[in-house]
Amino acid sequence: MPAPRTPSSTPDERKLRAFRIAYDGTDYYGYQRQPSVPTVEDAVFEALRSLEVLAPDAEKPAGYAAAGRTDRGVSALAQTIGLEVPDWLTPRAFNAELPADVRAWASADAPEGFHATHHATRREYTYQLYAPPADGETPLSLESVARVDDELVRKACRELSGSHDYHNLTPDDDPDRTERSLSIEASRDGDYLVFTVAAGGFAHQLVRRLVSLVREIGAGTSSLEKVDRVFSPEPLPGPEGVAPAAPEPLVLTAVAYPDLEFTVDEAAAASARAVFGERALERKTGARVARELADGVETSDS
Structure with missing residues (x-):
């Protein structure tokens, strides 16, 4: 009530x-x-x-x-x-x-x-990317998903962190929005890479294009040298551009205000945990059903 x-x-x-x-x-x-x-x-x-x-x-x-x-x-x-x-x-x-x-x-x-x-002095996003490690096994139904080299992923994250003009990773063209100081890190969680990207603010689609570029480098479809090309003043032509990763795995996880002290409303927080916990269960069950369908389809009519 x-x-x-x-x-x-x-x-x-x-x-x-x-x-x-x-x-x-x-x-x-x-x-x-x-x-x-x-x-x-x-x-x-x-x-x-x-x-x-x-x-x-x-x-x-x-x-x-x-x-x-x-x-x-x-x-x-x-x-x-x-x-x-x-x-x-x-x-x-x-x-x-x-x-x-x-x-x-x-x-x-x-x-x-x-x-x-x-x-707001700091904003943080996380991105859950399905990216099996290079030395792991991928289910037959997901063979089209590229495996990634975690060491290349870490190197790409280091190269992309810092103070740069990210104009080639956003449709924005205002330097006040494209010039940023940010950090990007990736941690392994099973077959997923969990990206954490933090900055004072973000240009449009920047986080998703950062994730997409790191995936390209980790999978070997682009070299680490592409980071230098992204940071160059010249615009990337269409074929060399970096498309944004899908939006659904992205979450705004933190926003910092030094002068505010937030108080958690325990009843409201319990409601949130219940709602999103139920959704997590529904999607986990749906994923199992989809996996059964994918694994059960025969590769031939034998």
Whole structure:
């Protein structure tokens, strides 16, 4: 049940508050509102209208900003929004009107002038890449998946980290967005490489193109010298370009605000764990069914 509310007939005293929002981006066309398609921001604003925090004719809440604009299919653990709200609006109360795949789970009272976009000092993404090691075995049905050399992956990550102009790894062309200081690391987890990419901010598609380039190098389809070519001032022609990796394995996992102290709402966090845990089980079961189909198809009619 939501927390007690101030009656709508009594004006609510508003305060600036930041919320941590987790969401499964599978069914959304990204975070930011777009015409005629479902977005996470639409879900957030509809919940605020249902709670009478946002007026029906208001475009957005007072003081509103979000930490990031994730693309279609991308999920988040730590999307952070700031807005002016009545004191009773806790994450638990917020969840009463949010869809199940969007969960508020922590909050922090923010100082005057707080801006969730501009005041974030660090953003971190993780990417789960299926990339069996070169010395491992790949199921027959996945023989088309390239194996990777983990040492080449580590070298590529080191070369790509640091302060550079990443203009060849994003459709953005503004140097204020393409020049970044970032770190990229990869750790082995069975047949998966788990990439962690951190920076103050990111140009459009940069994380997914970084992952794609590292995969090329690790699989041997591109050499380490391609990193130098990517960092050169000249644009990469189409055939030499780096396409973004798929969006679904990408998660916004952390956003840092030195001046905020977030408090986890235990009831809201439990709700989030239950929702996403159930989804994990459903997908694990679905993966087993798909594996049975893939492994059961005969290679001949014998």
